[in-house]
Amino acid sequence: MGTHVFEHRGYEIAVQPEQNAYGAWQAKVSVRRADSPVVEFRPETVQPEWLTQDEAVRDGIEWGTRFVDHKLEESHNPM
Template sequence: MRTHVFEHRGYEIVVQPEQNAYNAWQAKVSVRHVDSTVAEFRPETVQPEWLTQEEAVRDGIEWGTRFVDHALKASHNRM
């Protein structure tokens, strides 16, 4: 499967669509700061199942952008 890379607010979101045993599509998502050479985290969450690869990729990107926005908002509030 093709890996999809999306940049959002200084972070790189990597989405790898995979089919499970039931042929449903899910997205593996990792997020890292673009200046980092190592992935900062690979959130292990329960991902929804999708009928198509495109839906899984879209969901992975949306999840990653929400995660980054939430993390940046939280770090900004600590200042």
């Protein structure tokens, strides 16, 4: 159950799969700019539960990449 680290558009996405008390898998996700110590975590709200560790990792990666894409779109299109 190690941490999986991915680069996406200048950001580092770290995904750590964890099993909950019921045996389902969830992903803890943190995102940071590659050149910055600032870390943003996936909110600890209701998250999907997965049957396998691989599914949780995939979900974490997808969430992280969507978060980065949204953050970059906001910085290019301020209201």
